[in-house]
Amino acid sequence: MQEQHFSLTSFVPDVSLLFSSGDPKQLTAITFVVIAGLLLYFLIKLLREFHIAKRRTAHVAALVEGVDKAQLPTVYRELRARARERSETVGDLWNEFHESLVYSERDDRVYNTLDAGHFFNPYSLARGLTDNRQLAAVPGFLTAIGVIGTFAGLQMGLSGLDLSSGDVQVLIDGIKGMIQGASVAFISSLWGVLASVLFNAMEKSAERQVRSRIADLQNRLDYLFPRITAEHSLREIQEQSAQSTEALQGLAERIGDKMQEALVQSSQAIRSGLEESLERILAPALAKLAENAEDNSRAMLERLTDTFLDRVGSQADAQRDALAGASNSINQAIESLADNLKTSGQAQQEREERMSGKMDELLGRVVGEFERQVGSMGTVEADRARRMQEQLKASEEARQQHEARMSSEVTGLLQNVVSTFGQQAEAIGAADAQRTQKLTEQLEALGGVSERLADLKTSFGELVDAHRATIDANRKNTVAMAETTRQFDAFAKNIDQATTKLASGVDGALESAGQVSNAAQQTVLQAQQLLEQGGQLSSRLNEVITEVREISKYSNGGLETVEQYLRQSQEHLKEHVAELKESVQSLLDEYADRVKSQTVERLSTWNEQTEQFTRSMVDSVKLIQDVIDEMEAKGRPAANAYR
Incomplete structure (x- = not known):
């Protein structure tokens, strides 16, 4: 090689x-x-x-x-x-x-x-x-x-x-x-x-x-x-709060000191002012009162004396005139009535005695009246002086009590101011937080109320539109399910062709697929019937809604019951549609599982056959390679011999 x-x-x-x-x-x-x-x-x-x-x-x-x-x-x-x-x-x-x-x-x-x-x-x-x-x-x-x-x-x-x-x-x-x-x-x-x-x-x-x-x-x-960070901000707020508290405490102390100084100065000013006022007003008044009392006593005594003398003179003149008349009468009587001289003398003596007694009595009364008036004038002046002294004493005591009361009230006021500053410094944070929270809650409540009013205003119209949309959606679902059925038919035909090419054993699977397809068609028919029933139910709901609207014109109390009934009807319709979807989905899943299992089975069979074919091909290739090697081994000696 x-x-x-x-x-x-x-x-x-x-x-x-x-x-x-x-x-x-x-x-x-x-x-x-x-x-x-x-x-x-x-x-x-x-x-x-x-x-x-x-x-x-x-x-x-x-x-x-x-x-x-x-x-x-x-x-x-x-x-x-x-x-x-x-x-x-x-x-x-x-x-x-x-x-x-x-x-x-x-x-x-x-x-x-x-x-x-x-x-x-x-x-x-x-x-x-x-x-x-x-x-x-x-x-x-x-x-x-x-x-x-x-x-x-x-x-x-x-x-x-x-x-x-x-x-x-x-x-x-x-x-x-x-x-x-x-x-x-x-x-x-x-x-x-x-x-x-x-x-x-x-x-x-x-x-x-x-x-x-x-x-x-x-x-x-x-x-x-x-x-x-938030912790840093809180720490700064705490420091500022502590500084504010210290400043408020120092301010309260300074305010207390200043108010005490002002009270002392005002007390001194009030005391000096009262003294000056009393000296300026009461001294001339008392002096004038004493002078007036003396002048009044002297004038009263002179008037009483003149009156007494006038009255005594008039009585004396009258008595003198009476005595003159009596003398004339006596002379006339003596001349005319010599016989009655003795009797007239006795009567005259008696009259003179009575006149003397009357004169003595009148004089005693005049003197007693004069003495009584003089005594009463002295008593009045003494009482007036005593009352003036008592009034001055009471005024001084009242002034002292007023100063003590003002001092205690100012002290209490300072204490209240200090405590009020402390309480306000402690409660200002909580009050602001509560006020903000209440304002936020009120705003949210107002927003919720306005939203609720808007929702109540449009709820019935939206409910009718929702039912109509549900009917349209059900019709569209019917068309989509029919289209799905046609696609399943086409898919079944494709599977029929594929399984025909794979093996003859797929015929049973096609038959079962056809049965499942028929079952799916029947399910679709049932779904259409259910959807028609749902359409009828929706039309009935529309009629009920119309009746409810007419009734709501006369009675607002039944709106909640009608709304509950409509919600229950809508929930029942949704449950029917969900059950229909579940039944169709279960049938489709069952059909897919059957097709998948049969396809996997046939493909596994085809894979086994392919593997067997591949092994046989590999064995054939190895056999061919061995034959070629053997031919090359046998051909080398012949080639060497030829050379």
């Missing part, structure tokens, strides 16, 4: 044989060109997506290049406009990132509420490279094309083998064709696998570089914009 030499050039297909028909290597050239073309196309697309991802990442990185934390409070708003100038995609991403930034005036820093990876990640910057399912499937495409070429080459090699011929040369030519086809087939698989490995390596390398750049960008942004 000749020595076989191997070379790597045998792996390279001859592209010049691409258009030469009849050569087995043409298939290798075609497969190679297809694999190379697809590899080149997807490599260009990979490089394009890689360039786009690098450019977007570079644009974002250029925005913060040369910027430190101290400059951010003044330039972070300008970065938004600069990002929009570079690229629309980068501008949109930076706009979303800018909305999450928070400026803190306390430490003059810019914080971020979310990580940079939430906005700048492989999905947002390199979606066409890292999440491209088409590029991810390219290695599989290339390998599949190579495998297709392999099977095509094997088929071409096996098609040239004629085992029915008894000629040895024909068998040898067939074996050579089979071997050439196998070589062509394996070269196609080789190039498919090589192209797949090459593309996969380049794709993973590009993805790794892009992810590395994006990770560096995320670290840079997280360094420039530290994230502010």
Whole structure:
């Protein structure tokens, strides 16, 4: 046998044989060109997506290049406009990132509420490279094309083998064709696998570089914009609350001190003002009152004396006139009545005694009246002075009580102010939270009420439309099931033809398939009947809905019962349709299982026969090879002898 030499050039297909028909290597050239073309196309697309991802990442990185934390409070708003100038995609991403930034005036820093990876990640910057399912499937495409070429080459090699011929040369030519086809087939698989490995390596390398750049960008942004967490915010709120509490306490103390000072000053001012007012008002009044009392007493005494003297003078004059008249009368009586002198003298004496008693009594009364008036004037003046003193004393006591009461009230007021500030500082957070929660609940309740009113307004119309749509859907399902029945008939015919070609034993399967098809048709008829019943039920429901609408004009109380009845009717209709679907699905599943089992059985039989045929073919090939080796062994001595 000749020595076989191997070379790597045998792996390279001859592209010049691409258009030469009849050569087995043409298939290798075609497969190679297809694999190379697809590899080149997807490599260009990979490089394009890689360039786009690098450019977007570079644009974002250029925005913060040369910027430190101290400059951010003044330039972070300008970065938004600069990002929009570079690229629309980068501008949109930076706009979303800018909305999450928070400026803190306390430490003059810019914080971020979310990580940079939430906005700048492989999905947002390199979606066409890292999440491209088409590029991810390219290695599989290339390998599949190579495998297709392999099977095509094997088929071409096996098609040239004629085992029915008894000629040895024909068998040898067939074996050579089979071997050439196998070589062509394996070269196609080789190039498919090589192209797949090459593309996969380049794709993973590009993805790794892009992810590395994006990770560096995320670290840079997280360094420039530290994230502010909820715990940090709560801690700051707690510190501010503590500072507010301390400030309120200090403010309460200062307010108390100031109010005490103001009270002391006001008390002193009130006391000095009262003293000055009393001195300015009461002193002249008392002096004037004393002067008036003295003048009044003197004038009263003078008036009483004048009155007494006037009355005594008038009485004396009257008495004198009476005495003169009496003397005249006496003289006349003495002259006229000398006889009665003694009697008249006695009567005159008695009258004089009575007159003297009356004069004494009148004088005593006048004197007593005068003394009584003088005493009453003294008592009145004494009472007036005593009452004035008591009023001054009561006024001083009332002023002192008022000052004490004002002091206690101010102290209590300060305590109430301090306690009120503390309670308000403690309850302000809870009150705001409750108020916000109540407002949110009220808004949600109002939204739910408005939605419920809108739903109630359109519920009956939608129910009628839903029933009509259900009727149309049932009719469409009837048409679809009839079409499915026709497809099953065609499928049964195709199975009949296929099973006729496989083996004669498939006739029983076709008969059973026909029976199942008939059963399916019967099921479809039953389904149509059920759908007709459903249509009748839907029409009845429409009539019921019409009646309910008429009744609802007169009675609103039965709406809930009617709605419940309609829902039950709709549920019953859905249950009927679901049972119909389940019955049809079960029949179809049973039919598919039967066809599948019979097909698998026939295919397994065909595989066994094919394997037996393949074994017999392999045995024949081995036998032919042994015969050829034996012929070559026997032919060598003859050839040597001939030489």
